[in-house]
Amino acid sequence: MTSAFQWRPATLSDTAHIARLSKEHLGVYAEGEEIFAERIRLAPEGCFVLANGVAIAGYFCSHPWVRMKPPALHQMLSQIPDSADCWYVHDVAVDPIARGGGVVADACERALEVARAKGFRVAMLVAVSGAGSYWQRLGFKDATTEALRLKLKDYGDDAVYMERALSDD
Numbered sequence: 001m002t003s004a005f006q007w008r009p010a011t012l013s014d015t016a017h018i019a020r021l022s023k024e025h026l027g028v029y030a031e032g033e034e035i036f037a038e039r040i041r042l043a044p045e046g047c048f049v050l051a052n053g054v055a056i057a058g059y060f061c062s063h064p065w066v067r068m069k070p071p072a073l074h075q076m077l078s079q080i081p082d083s084a085d086c087w088y089v090h091d092v093a094v095d096p097i098a099r100g101g102g103v104v105a106d107a108c109e110r111a112l113e114v115a116r117a118k119g120f121r122v123a124m125l126v127a128v129s130g131a132g133s134y135w136q137r138l139g140f141k142d143a144t145t146e147a148l149r150l151k152l153k154d155y156g157d158d159a160v161y162m163e164r165a166l167s168d169d
């Protein structure tokens, strides 16, 4: 990683950069600026950008949600439900120039520490385009059910629903 880039909390003024990175690195699974703006509004403590001054080379977006019920792509959430029982890693992308050295693992640990502090005991995500093996290295395990496989069709046939325990008990 280029050490000049550091994670900092995302703000609404970052959403154009985030949408640009999403488009460049997630292709057909990219989401629009309004989706990221809503996530930052709902859970600013779970959203970060990898910044060097005004340059933004990555984002990590996460928020509370409901276990086994990942939102559909492009779905606005309106609010975090009272029944939220899980920390959802919604999306991450980093420009090649800033990848490596565990840069995303750092952001993930920072977000999951927030989740733990709020009392969440499980984190979840949807891995796309074969990224499951990447997330496995960060402690997530495949927990896809047949019902979820159908629900995740928008994320591609190889989408995997994954969970990670946030506490030992």
Ligand SMILES: CC(C)(COP(=O)(O)OP(=O)(O)OC[C@H]1O[C@@H](n2cnc3c(N)ncnc32)[C@H](O)[C@@H]1OP(=O)(O)O)[C@@H](O)C(=O)NCCC(=O)NCCS
Binding pocket: 025, 026, 092, 093, 094, 095, 098, 099, 100, 101, 102, 103, 104, 105, 126, 127, 128, 129, 130, 131, 132, 133, 134
């Ligand atoms: C996924 C991503 C954020 C990881 O960035 P990073 O933490 O800096 O990790 P690196 O790129 O240095 O990769 C670390 C290791 O994971 C592997 N890896 C990276 N992306 C992977 C992927 N999509 N699937 C499988 N393995 C992957 C790398 O090959 C590397 O392996 P190595 O240690 O054996 O060389 C970055 O590759 C990215 O932005 N990809 C495009 C967007 C994306 O796929 N987001 C996740 C969607 S679920």
